[in-house]
Amino acid sequence: xxxxxxxxxxxxxxxxxRFDHPPLFTCEDARRLTPDLPGTDAKNLFLRDAKxxxxxxxxxxxxxxxxxxxxxxxxxxKGLTFASAERLMKYLGITPGSVLLLALINDTAxxxxxxxxxALWEADALLAHPLVNTQTLAVPHETVARFLSLTGHTPHxxxxxxxx
Numbered sequence: 001x002x003x004x005x006x007x008x009x010x011x012x013x014x015x016x017x018r019f020d021h022p023p024l025f026t027c028e029d030a031r032r033l034t035p036d037l038p039g040t041d042a043k044n045l046f047l048r049d050a051k052x053x054x055x056x057x058x059x060x061x062x063x064x065x066x067x068x069x070x071x072x073x074x075x076x077x078k079g080l081t082f083a084s085a086e087r088l089m090k091y092l093g094i095t096p097g098s099v100l101l102l103a104l105i106n107d108t109a110x111x112x113x114x115x116x117x118x119a120l121w122e123a124d125a126l127l128a129h130p131l132v133n134t135q136t137l138a139v140p141h142e143t144v145a146r147f148l149s150l151t152g153h154t155p156h157x158x159x160x161x162x163x164x
Contacts, residue, residue: 017137019037034136039124039126040127050081055091059116059117067161112153118157
């Protein structure tokens, strides 16, 4: 368990509900292995541009598939592709299978841009792993907004281009 994220949330009086479960690696795992939790399921993508100079965490509803070509155009980030496990560890301090919004706590250099789908931003609560994939937190919108403010990350909220 990563106690640093809990320390941060508790230190700043940020509300959350915690659920323990077997390791989850995909949205399908979450559907099979967790109860119906009070929040909106999210899918998190850690991307980089073609030159590897921009790193973008994309958070979208789990039912949506991002159109990376369209997203590249909207963000003026040519050639968006999935970042490597090494970049994921370097910039967010996590391993594949644990990509999530709360990992921005590790981005103290503010090298990662956050793009979040409008539907998730407007949700009452999001479901997120607390830097490990054996727990899920139900995090109210107000907590998400305060967390991002406290970590110095401004979300780019948009209707995510979806692939058909």
